[in-house]
Amino acid sequence: MAEAERIIGTPDTPDDDHQQTAAAGAAAGAGIAGASGEAATDGAAGRQVSAAHKPGRGRRIAVLFSVAAFAYALDLISKMLVVARLEGRAPIRVVGDLLELHVIRNPGAAFSFGAAFTVIFSLIAAIVIVVIIRLARKLYSFPWAIALGLLLGGALGNLTDRIFRAPGVFEGAVVDFIAPKGFAVFNLADSAIVCGGILIVVLSFYGLDPDGTVHKD
Numbered sequence: 001m002a003e004a005e006r007i008i009g010t011p012d013t014p015d016d017d018h019q020q021t022a023a024a025g026a027a028a029g030a031g032i033a034g035a036s037g038e039a040a041t042d043g044a045a046g047r048q049v050s051a052a053h054k055p056g057r058g059r060r061i062a063v064l065f066s067v068a069a070f071a072y073a074l075d076l077i078s079k080m081l082v083v084a085r086l087e088g089r090a091p092i093r094v095v096g097d098l099l100e101l102h103v104i105r106n107p108g109a110a111f112s113f114g115a116a117f118t119v120i121f122s123l124i125a126a127i128v129i130v131v132i133i134r135l136a137r138k139l140y141s142f143p144w145a146i147a148l149g150l151l152l153g154g155a156l157g158n159l160t161d162r163i164f165r166a167p168g169v170f171e172g173a174v175v176d177f178i179a180p181k182g183f184a185v186f187n188l189a190d191s192a193i194v195c196g197g198i199l200i201v202v203l204s205f206y207g208l209d210p211d212g213t214v215h216k217d
Contacts (some may be wrong), residue, residue, distance in 0.1 A: 061136050063145040071153025071192040078188050079175040098181050105173035122170040125159040140212035143203055150196030157189030
């Protein structure tokens, strides 16, 4: 009897079939999941590689605000020094008759133009600052970062004078002290604005946009 059972064998039960089927399904599912995981990893790696090749906007924004802070600080410190030490005194010659330090209070725009429109120039400066800050979100060009930083620092420098100096808020007179022979008296903020404007003209001439793209007409 025992020999017959050995030859015939014990038949498979339905439970055994179900367990085998489930195990096979689990193995197949694991294989599919593994393949999907590899594909997802590959996709993530592709996105990381793509992001790595994209220009760093954060660094350009850092350059913009660093240049702006430097220009603003230089203008502010220079004005504080000349007001404290040179205002009310005779002009000081720096390079013979070609360049003097002569402190004046300018209610107008850069280089003493438009003295009757102090409030308007103050509002324009504020608008320029807002526009530059908004433009920074699309900034991917290093030269543009420098140009906009110079404009921002210069605008902030003169706007600070118009807000905090006499005769009142948005009517304050800007401190000018650099007096070349035969030219209007100006300050370092004016210089930063002019240099930034010239750089923007050059960049536009060569077709370089703030977002880093280059176009040719």
